[in-house]
Amino acid sequence: MKNALLLASAAALVTFASCKKDPAPTPNPAVVAQTQQATVFYFGGTWCGPCGAYGKPGKEYITKAYGDKAQIISCQVNGSVADPMNCASGNALAGTFGVSSVPTMFIGGGGQIFSSIVGNGITNSSCATNVDQKLALTPEANMKFTTELSGNDLTVKAQTQFFKAITPTVGKYYLAAYLTEDGISATQTSDMSTNKNIHDHILRLTLGTSATGEMLADNAAQWEVKNFTFFGALNNNWDKTKMHVNLVLWKQDPTTSKFTVSNSWIGKLQ
Numbered sequence: 001m002k003n004a005l006l007l008a009s010a011a012a013l014v015t016f017a018s019c020k021k022d023p024a025p026t027p028n029p030a031v032v033a034q035t036q037q038a039t040v041f042y043f044g045g046t047w048c049g050p051c052g053a054y055g056k057p058g059k060e061y062i063t064k065a066y067g068d069k070a071q072i073i074s075c076q077v078n079g080s081v082a083d084p085m086n087c088a089s090g091n092a093l094a095g096t097f098g099v100s101s102v103p104t105m106f107i108g109g110g111g112q113i114f115s116s117i118v119g120n121g122i123t124n125s126s127c128a129t130n131v132d133q134k135l136a137l138t139p140e141a142n143m144k145f146t147t148e149l150s151g152n153d154l155t156v157k158a159q160t161q162f163f164k165a166i167t168p169t170v171g172k173y174y175l176a177a178y179l180t181e182d183g184i185s186a187t188q189t190s191d192m193s194t195n196k197n198i199h200d201h202i203l204r205l206t207l208g209t210s211a212t213g214e215m216l217a218d219n220a221a222q223w224e225v226k227n228f229t230f231f232g233a234l235n236n237n238w239d240k241t242k243m244h245v246n247l248v249l250w251k252q253d254p255t256t257s258k259f260t261v262s263n264s265w266i267g268k269l270q
Contacts, residue, residue, distance in 0.1 A: 029223040032142045032161045032265075036110060038070040038134035039248055039264040042201070043094055044103040045076055045083045050119050052190035055103025058122035060193045062131060063200065065124075070107075070131045071246050071264045072201040073178050077102060084186050089178070090203045092211035096259070108261030110137030111171070111251045140164055141173070143247045143265040149240070154179075154269070156207060156230040156245055162220045173262065174250040176213030177230040179205040179269070182242045204243070207232040212250045212259055243269040 042059055044051035062070050075090030076083040077099070097106055097114075105122055106114040107130045115130040141162045148155040156177050166173070182200040191197055207230035208214045217226050234240065249262040 030161065030163070031225060032144045032159065034139060034163060035069075035142060036135055036137050036139040037068070037264050038066070038107055038109045038131045039261045040070055040072045040131070041093060041097065041106045041108070042072055042074045042103065043077055043090075043097070043099045043105075044074070045079050046085070046186050046188050046199075047079045047081045047083060048102050049190040051103040052188045053192045054120050054122040055105070056188060056191060056193040056199075058103070058105065058117075058124070058127050059201065060195065061124045062127050065128065066131055066135075068266050069135060071248075071266050073180060073203050073246055073248075074199070074201040075203050076199075085184060085199065085202050087204060089206040089211070092206065093203070096211045107131060107134060109134030109263065111140060111260050111262045112137065113260060139263055140166075141249055142263050143175070143249060145177075145245065145247055145265070145267060147245060147267070147270045149234075149270065152234040152236065154207075154230075154232045154234060156232075156247075158228050158230065158247055160216060160226045160228070160249060162217070162222065162224055162226075165222045166217065166220050168218045169254060170218075171254055172218040172252040173216045174210070174213035174252065174259075175216040175226075175228050176211070176248045176250060177207040177232075178203055178246040178248065179207065179232065179234070180244050180246055181238055182244070183239070204235070204238055205232055212252075213248065216249070240269055245269060 044055040076085040078086050105117045108114045143160045145158040180201050184199045246266050248264045251260050251262045
């Protein structure tokens, strides 16, 4: 009888253990995608032969190979003749990077030092190597946004979430919003790309007052969200159906004051 009672008690314990409710999983506090993008700042001109032979095909390769994982902001600069897509925002970024020759690509991400590729060094393999290196980094922050368009008046409401705590010793973070346009027709000297004389990712306007954006944060808790709203006005000559908003989170080193890019996000102009 005693053995029977022990067996019954053991069976009850097994039944109780098998019915015990598992603890609820911890909710993911992320409100934006925890992904790392590469950000490509390209400088070239329609008047420039090497830009057509190397730069434009390089941009085309990155777009086909990586899509939105690698955002391209294409700044057209003037040379011996004016580039029809040149703009003040592109000139400001050229000054920020200290561009001295074209074509030049600067590839950033993850708060790491920019990779630079110049002239005939812009090949499919060199682009892939540098983009892949940035995509492999762990994101420290990311963004998302919504847009409101009333006529030509644009409002961009951005949310930036930090995946780790930041302090002034880590760096200052600046948020920039760039408007780019695809499918612009302009004759390109020595165009060796597939989509000849058609230009994508062309920078039209920087929203805000600085080429590297507006001060967003130098102190934030892990998972904290910072909000920022940009305003701007579109040109009547731009094709709104082919435009994008590119958010770029810049990071300024507290010691050297040099800028890198932490992450970026792209979306269509709605």
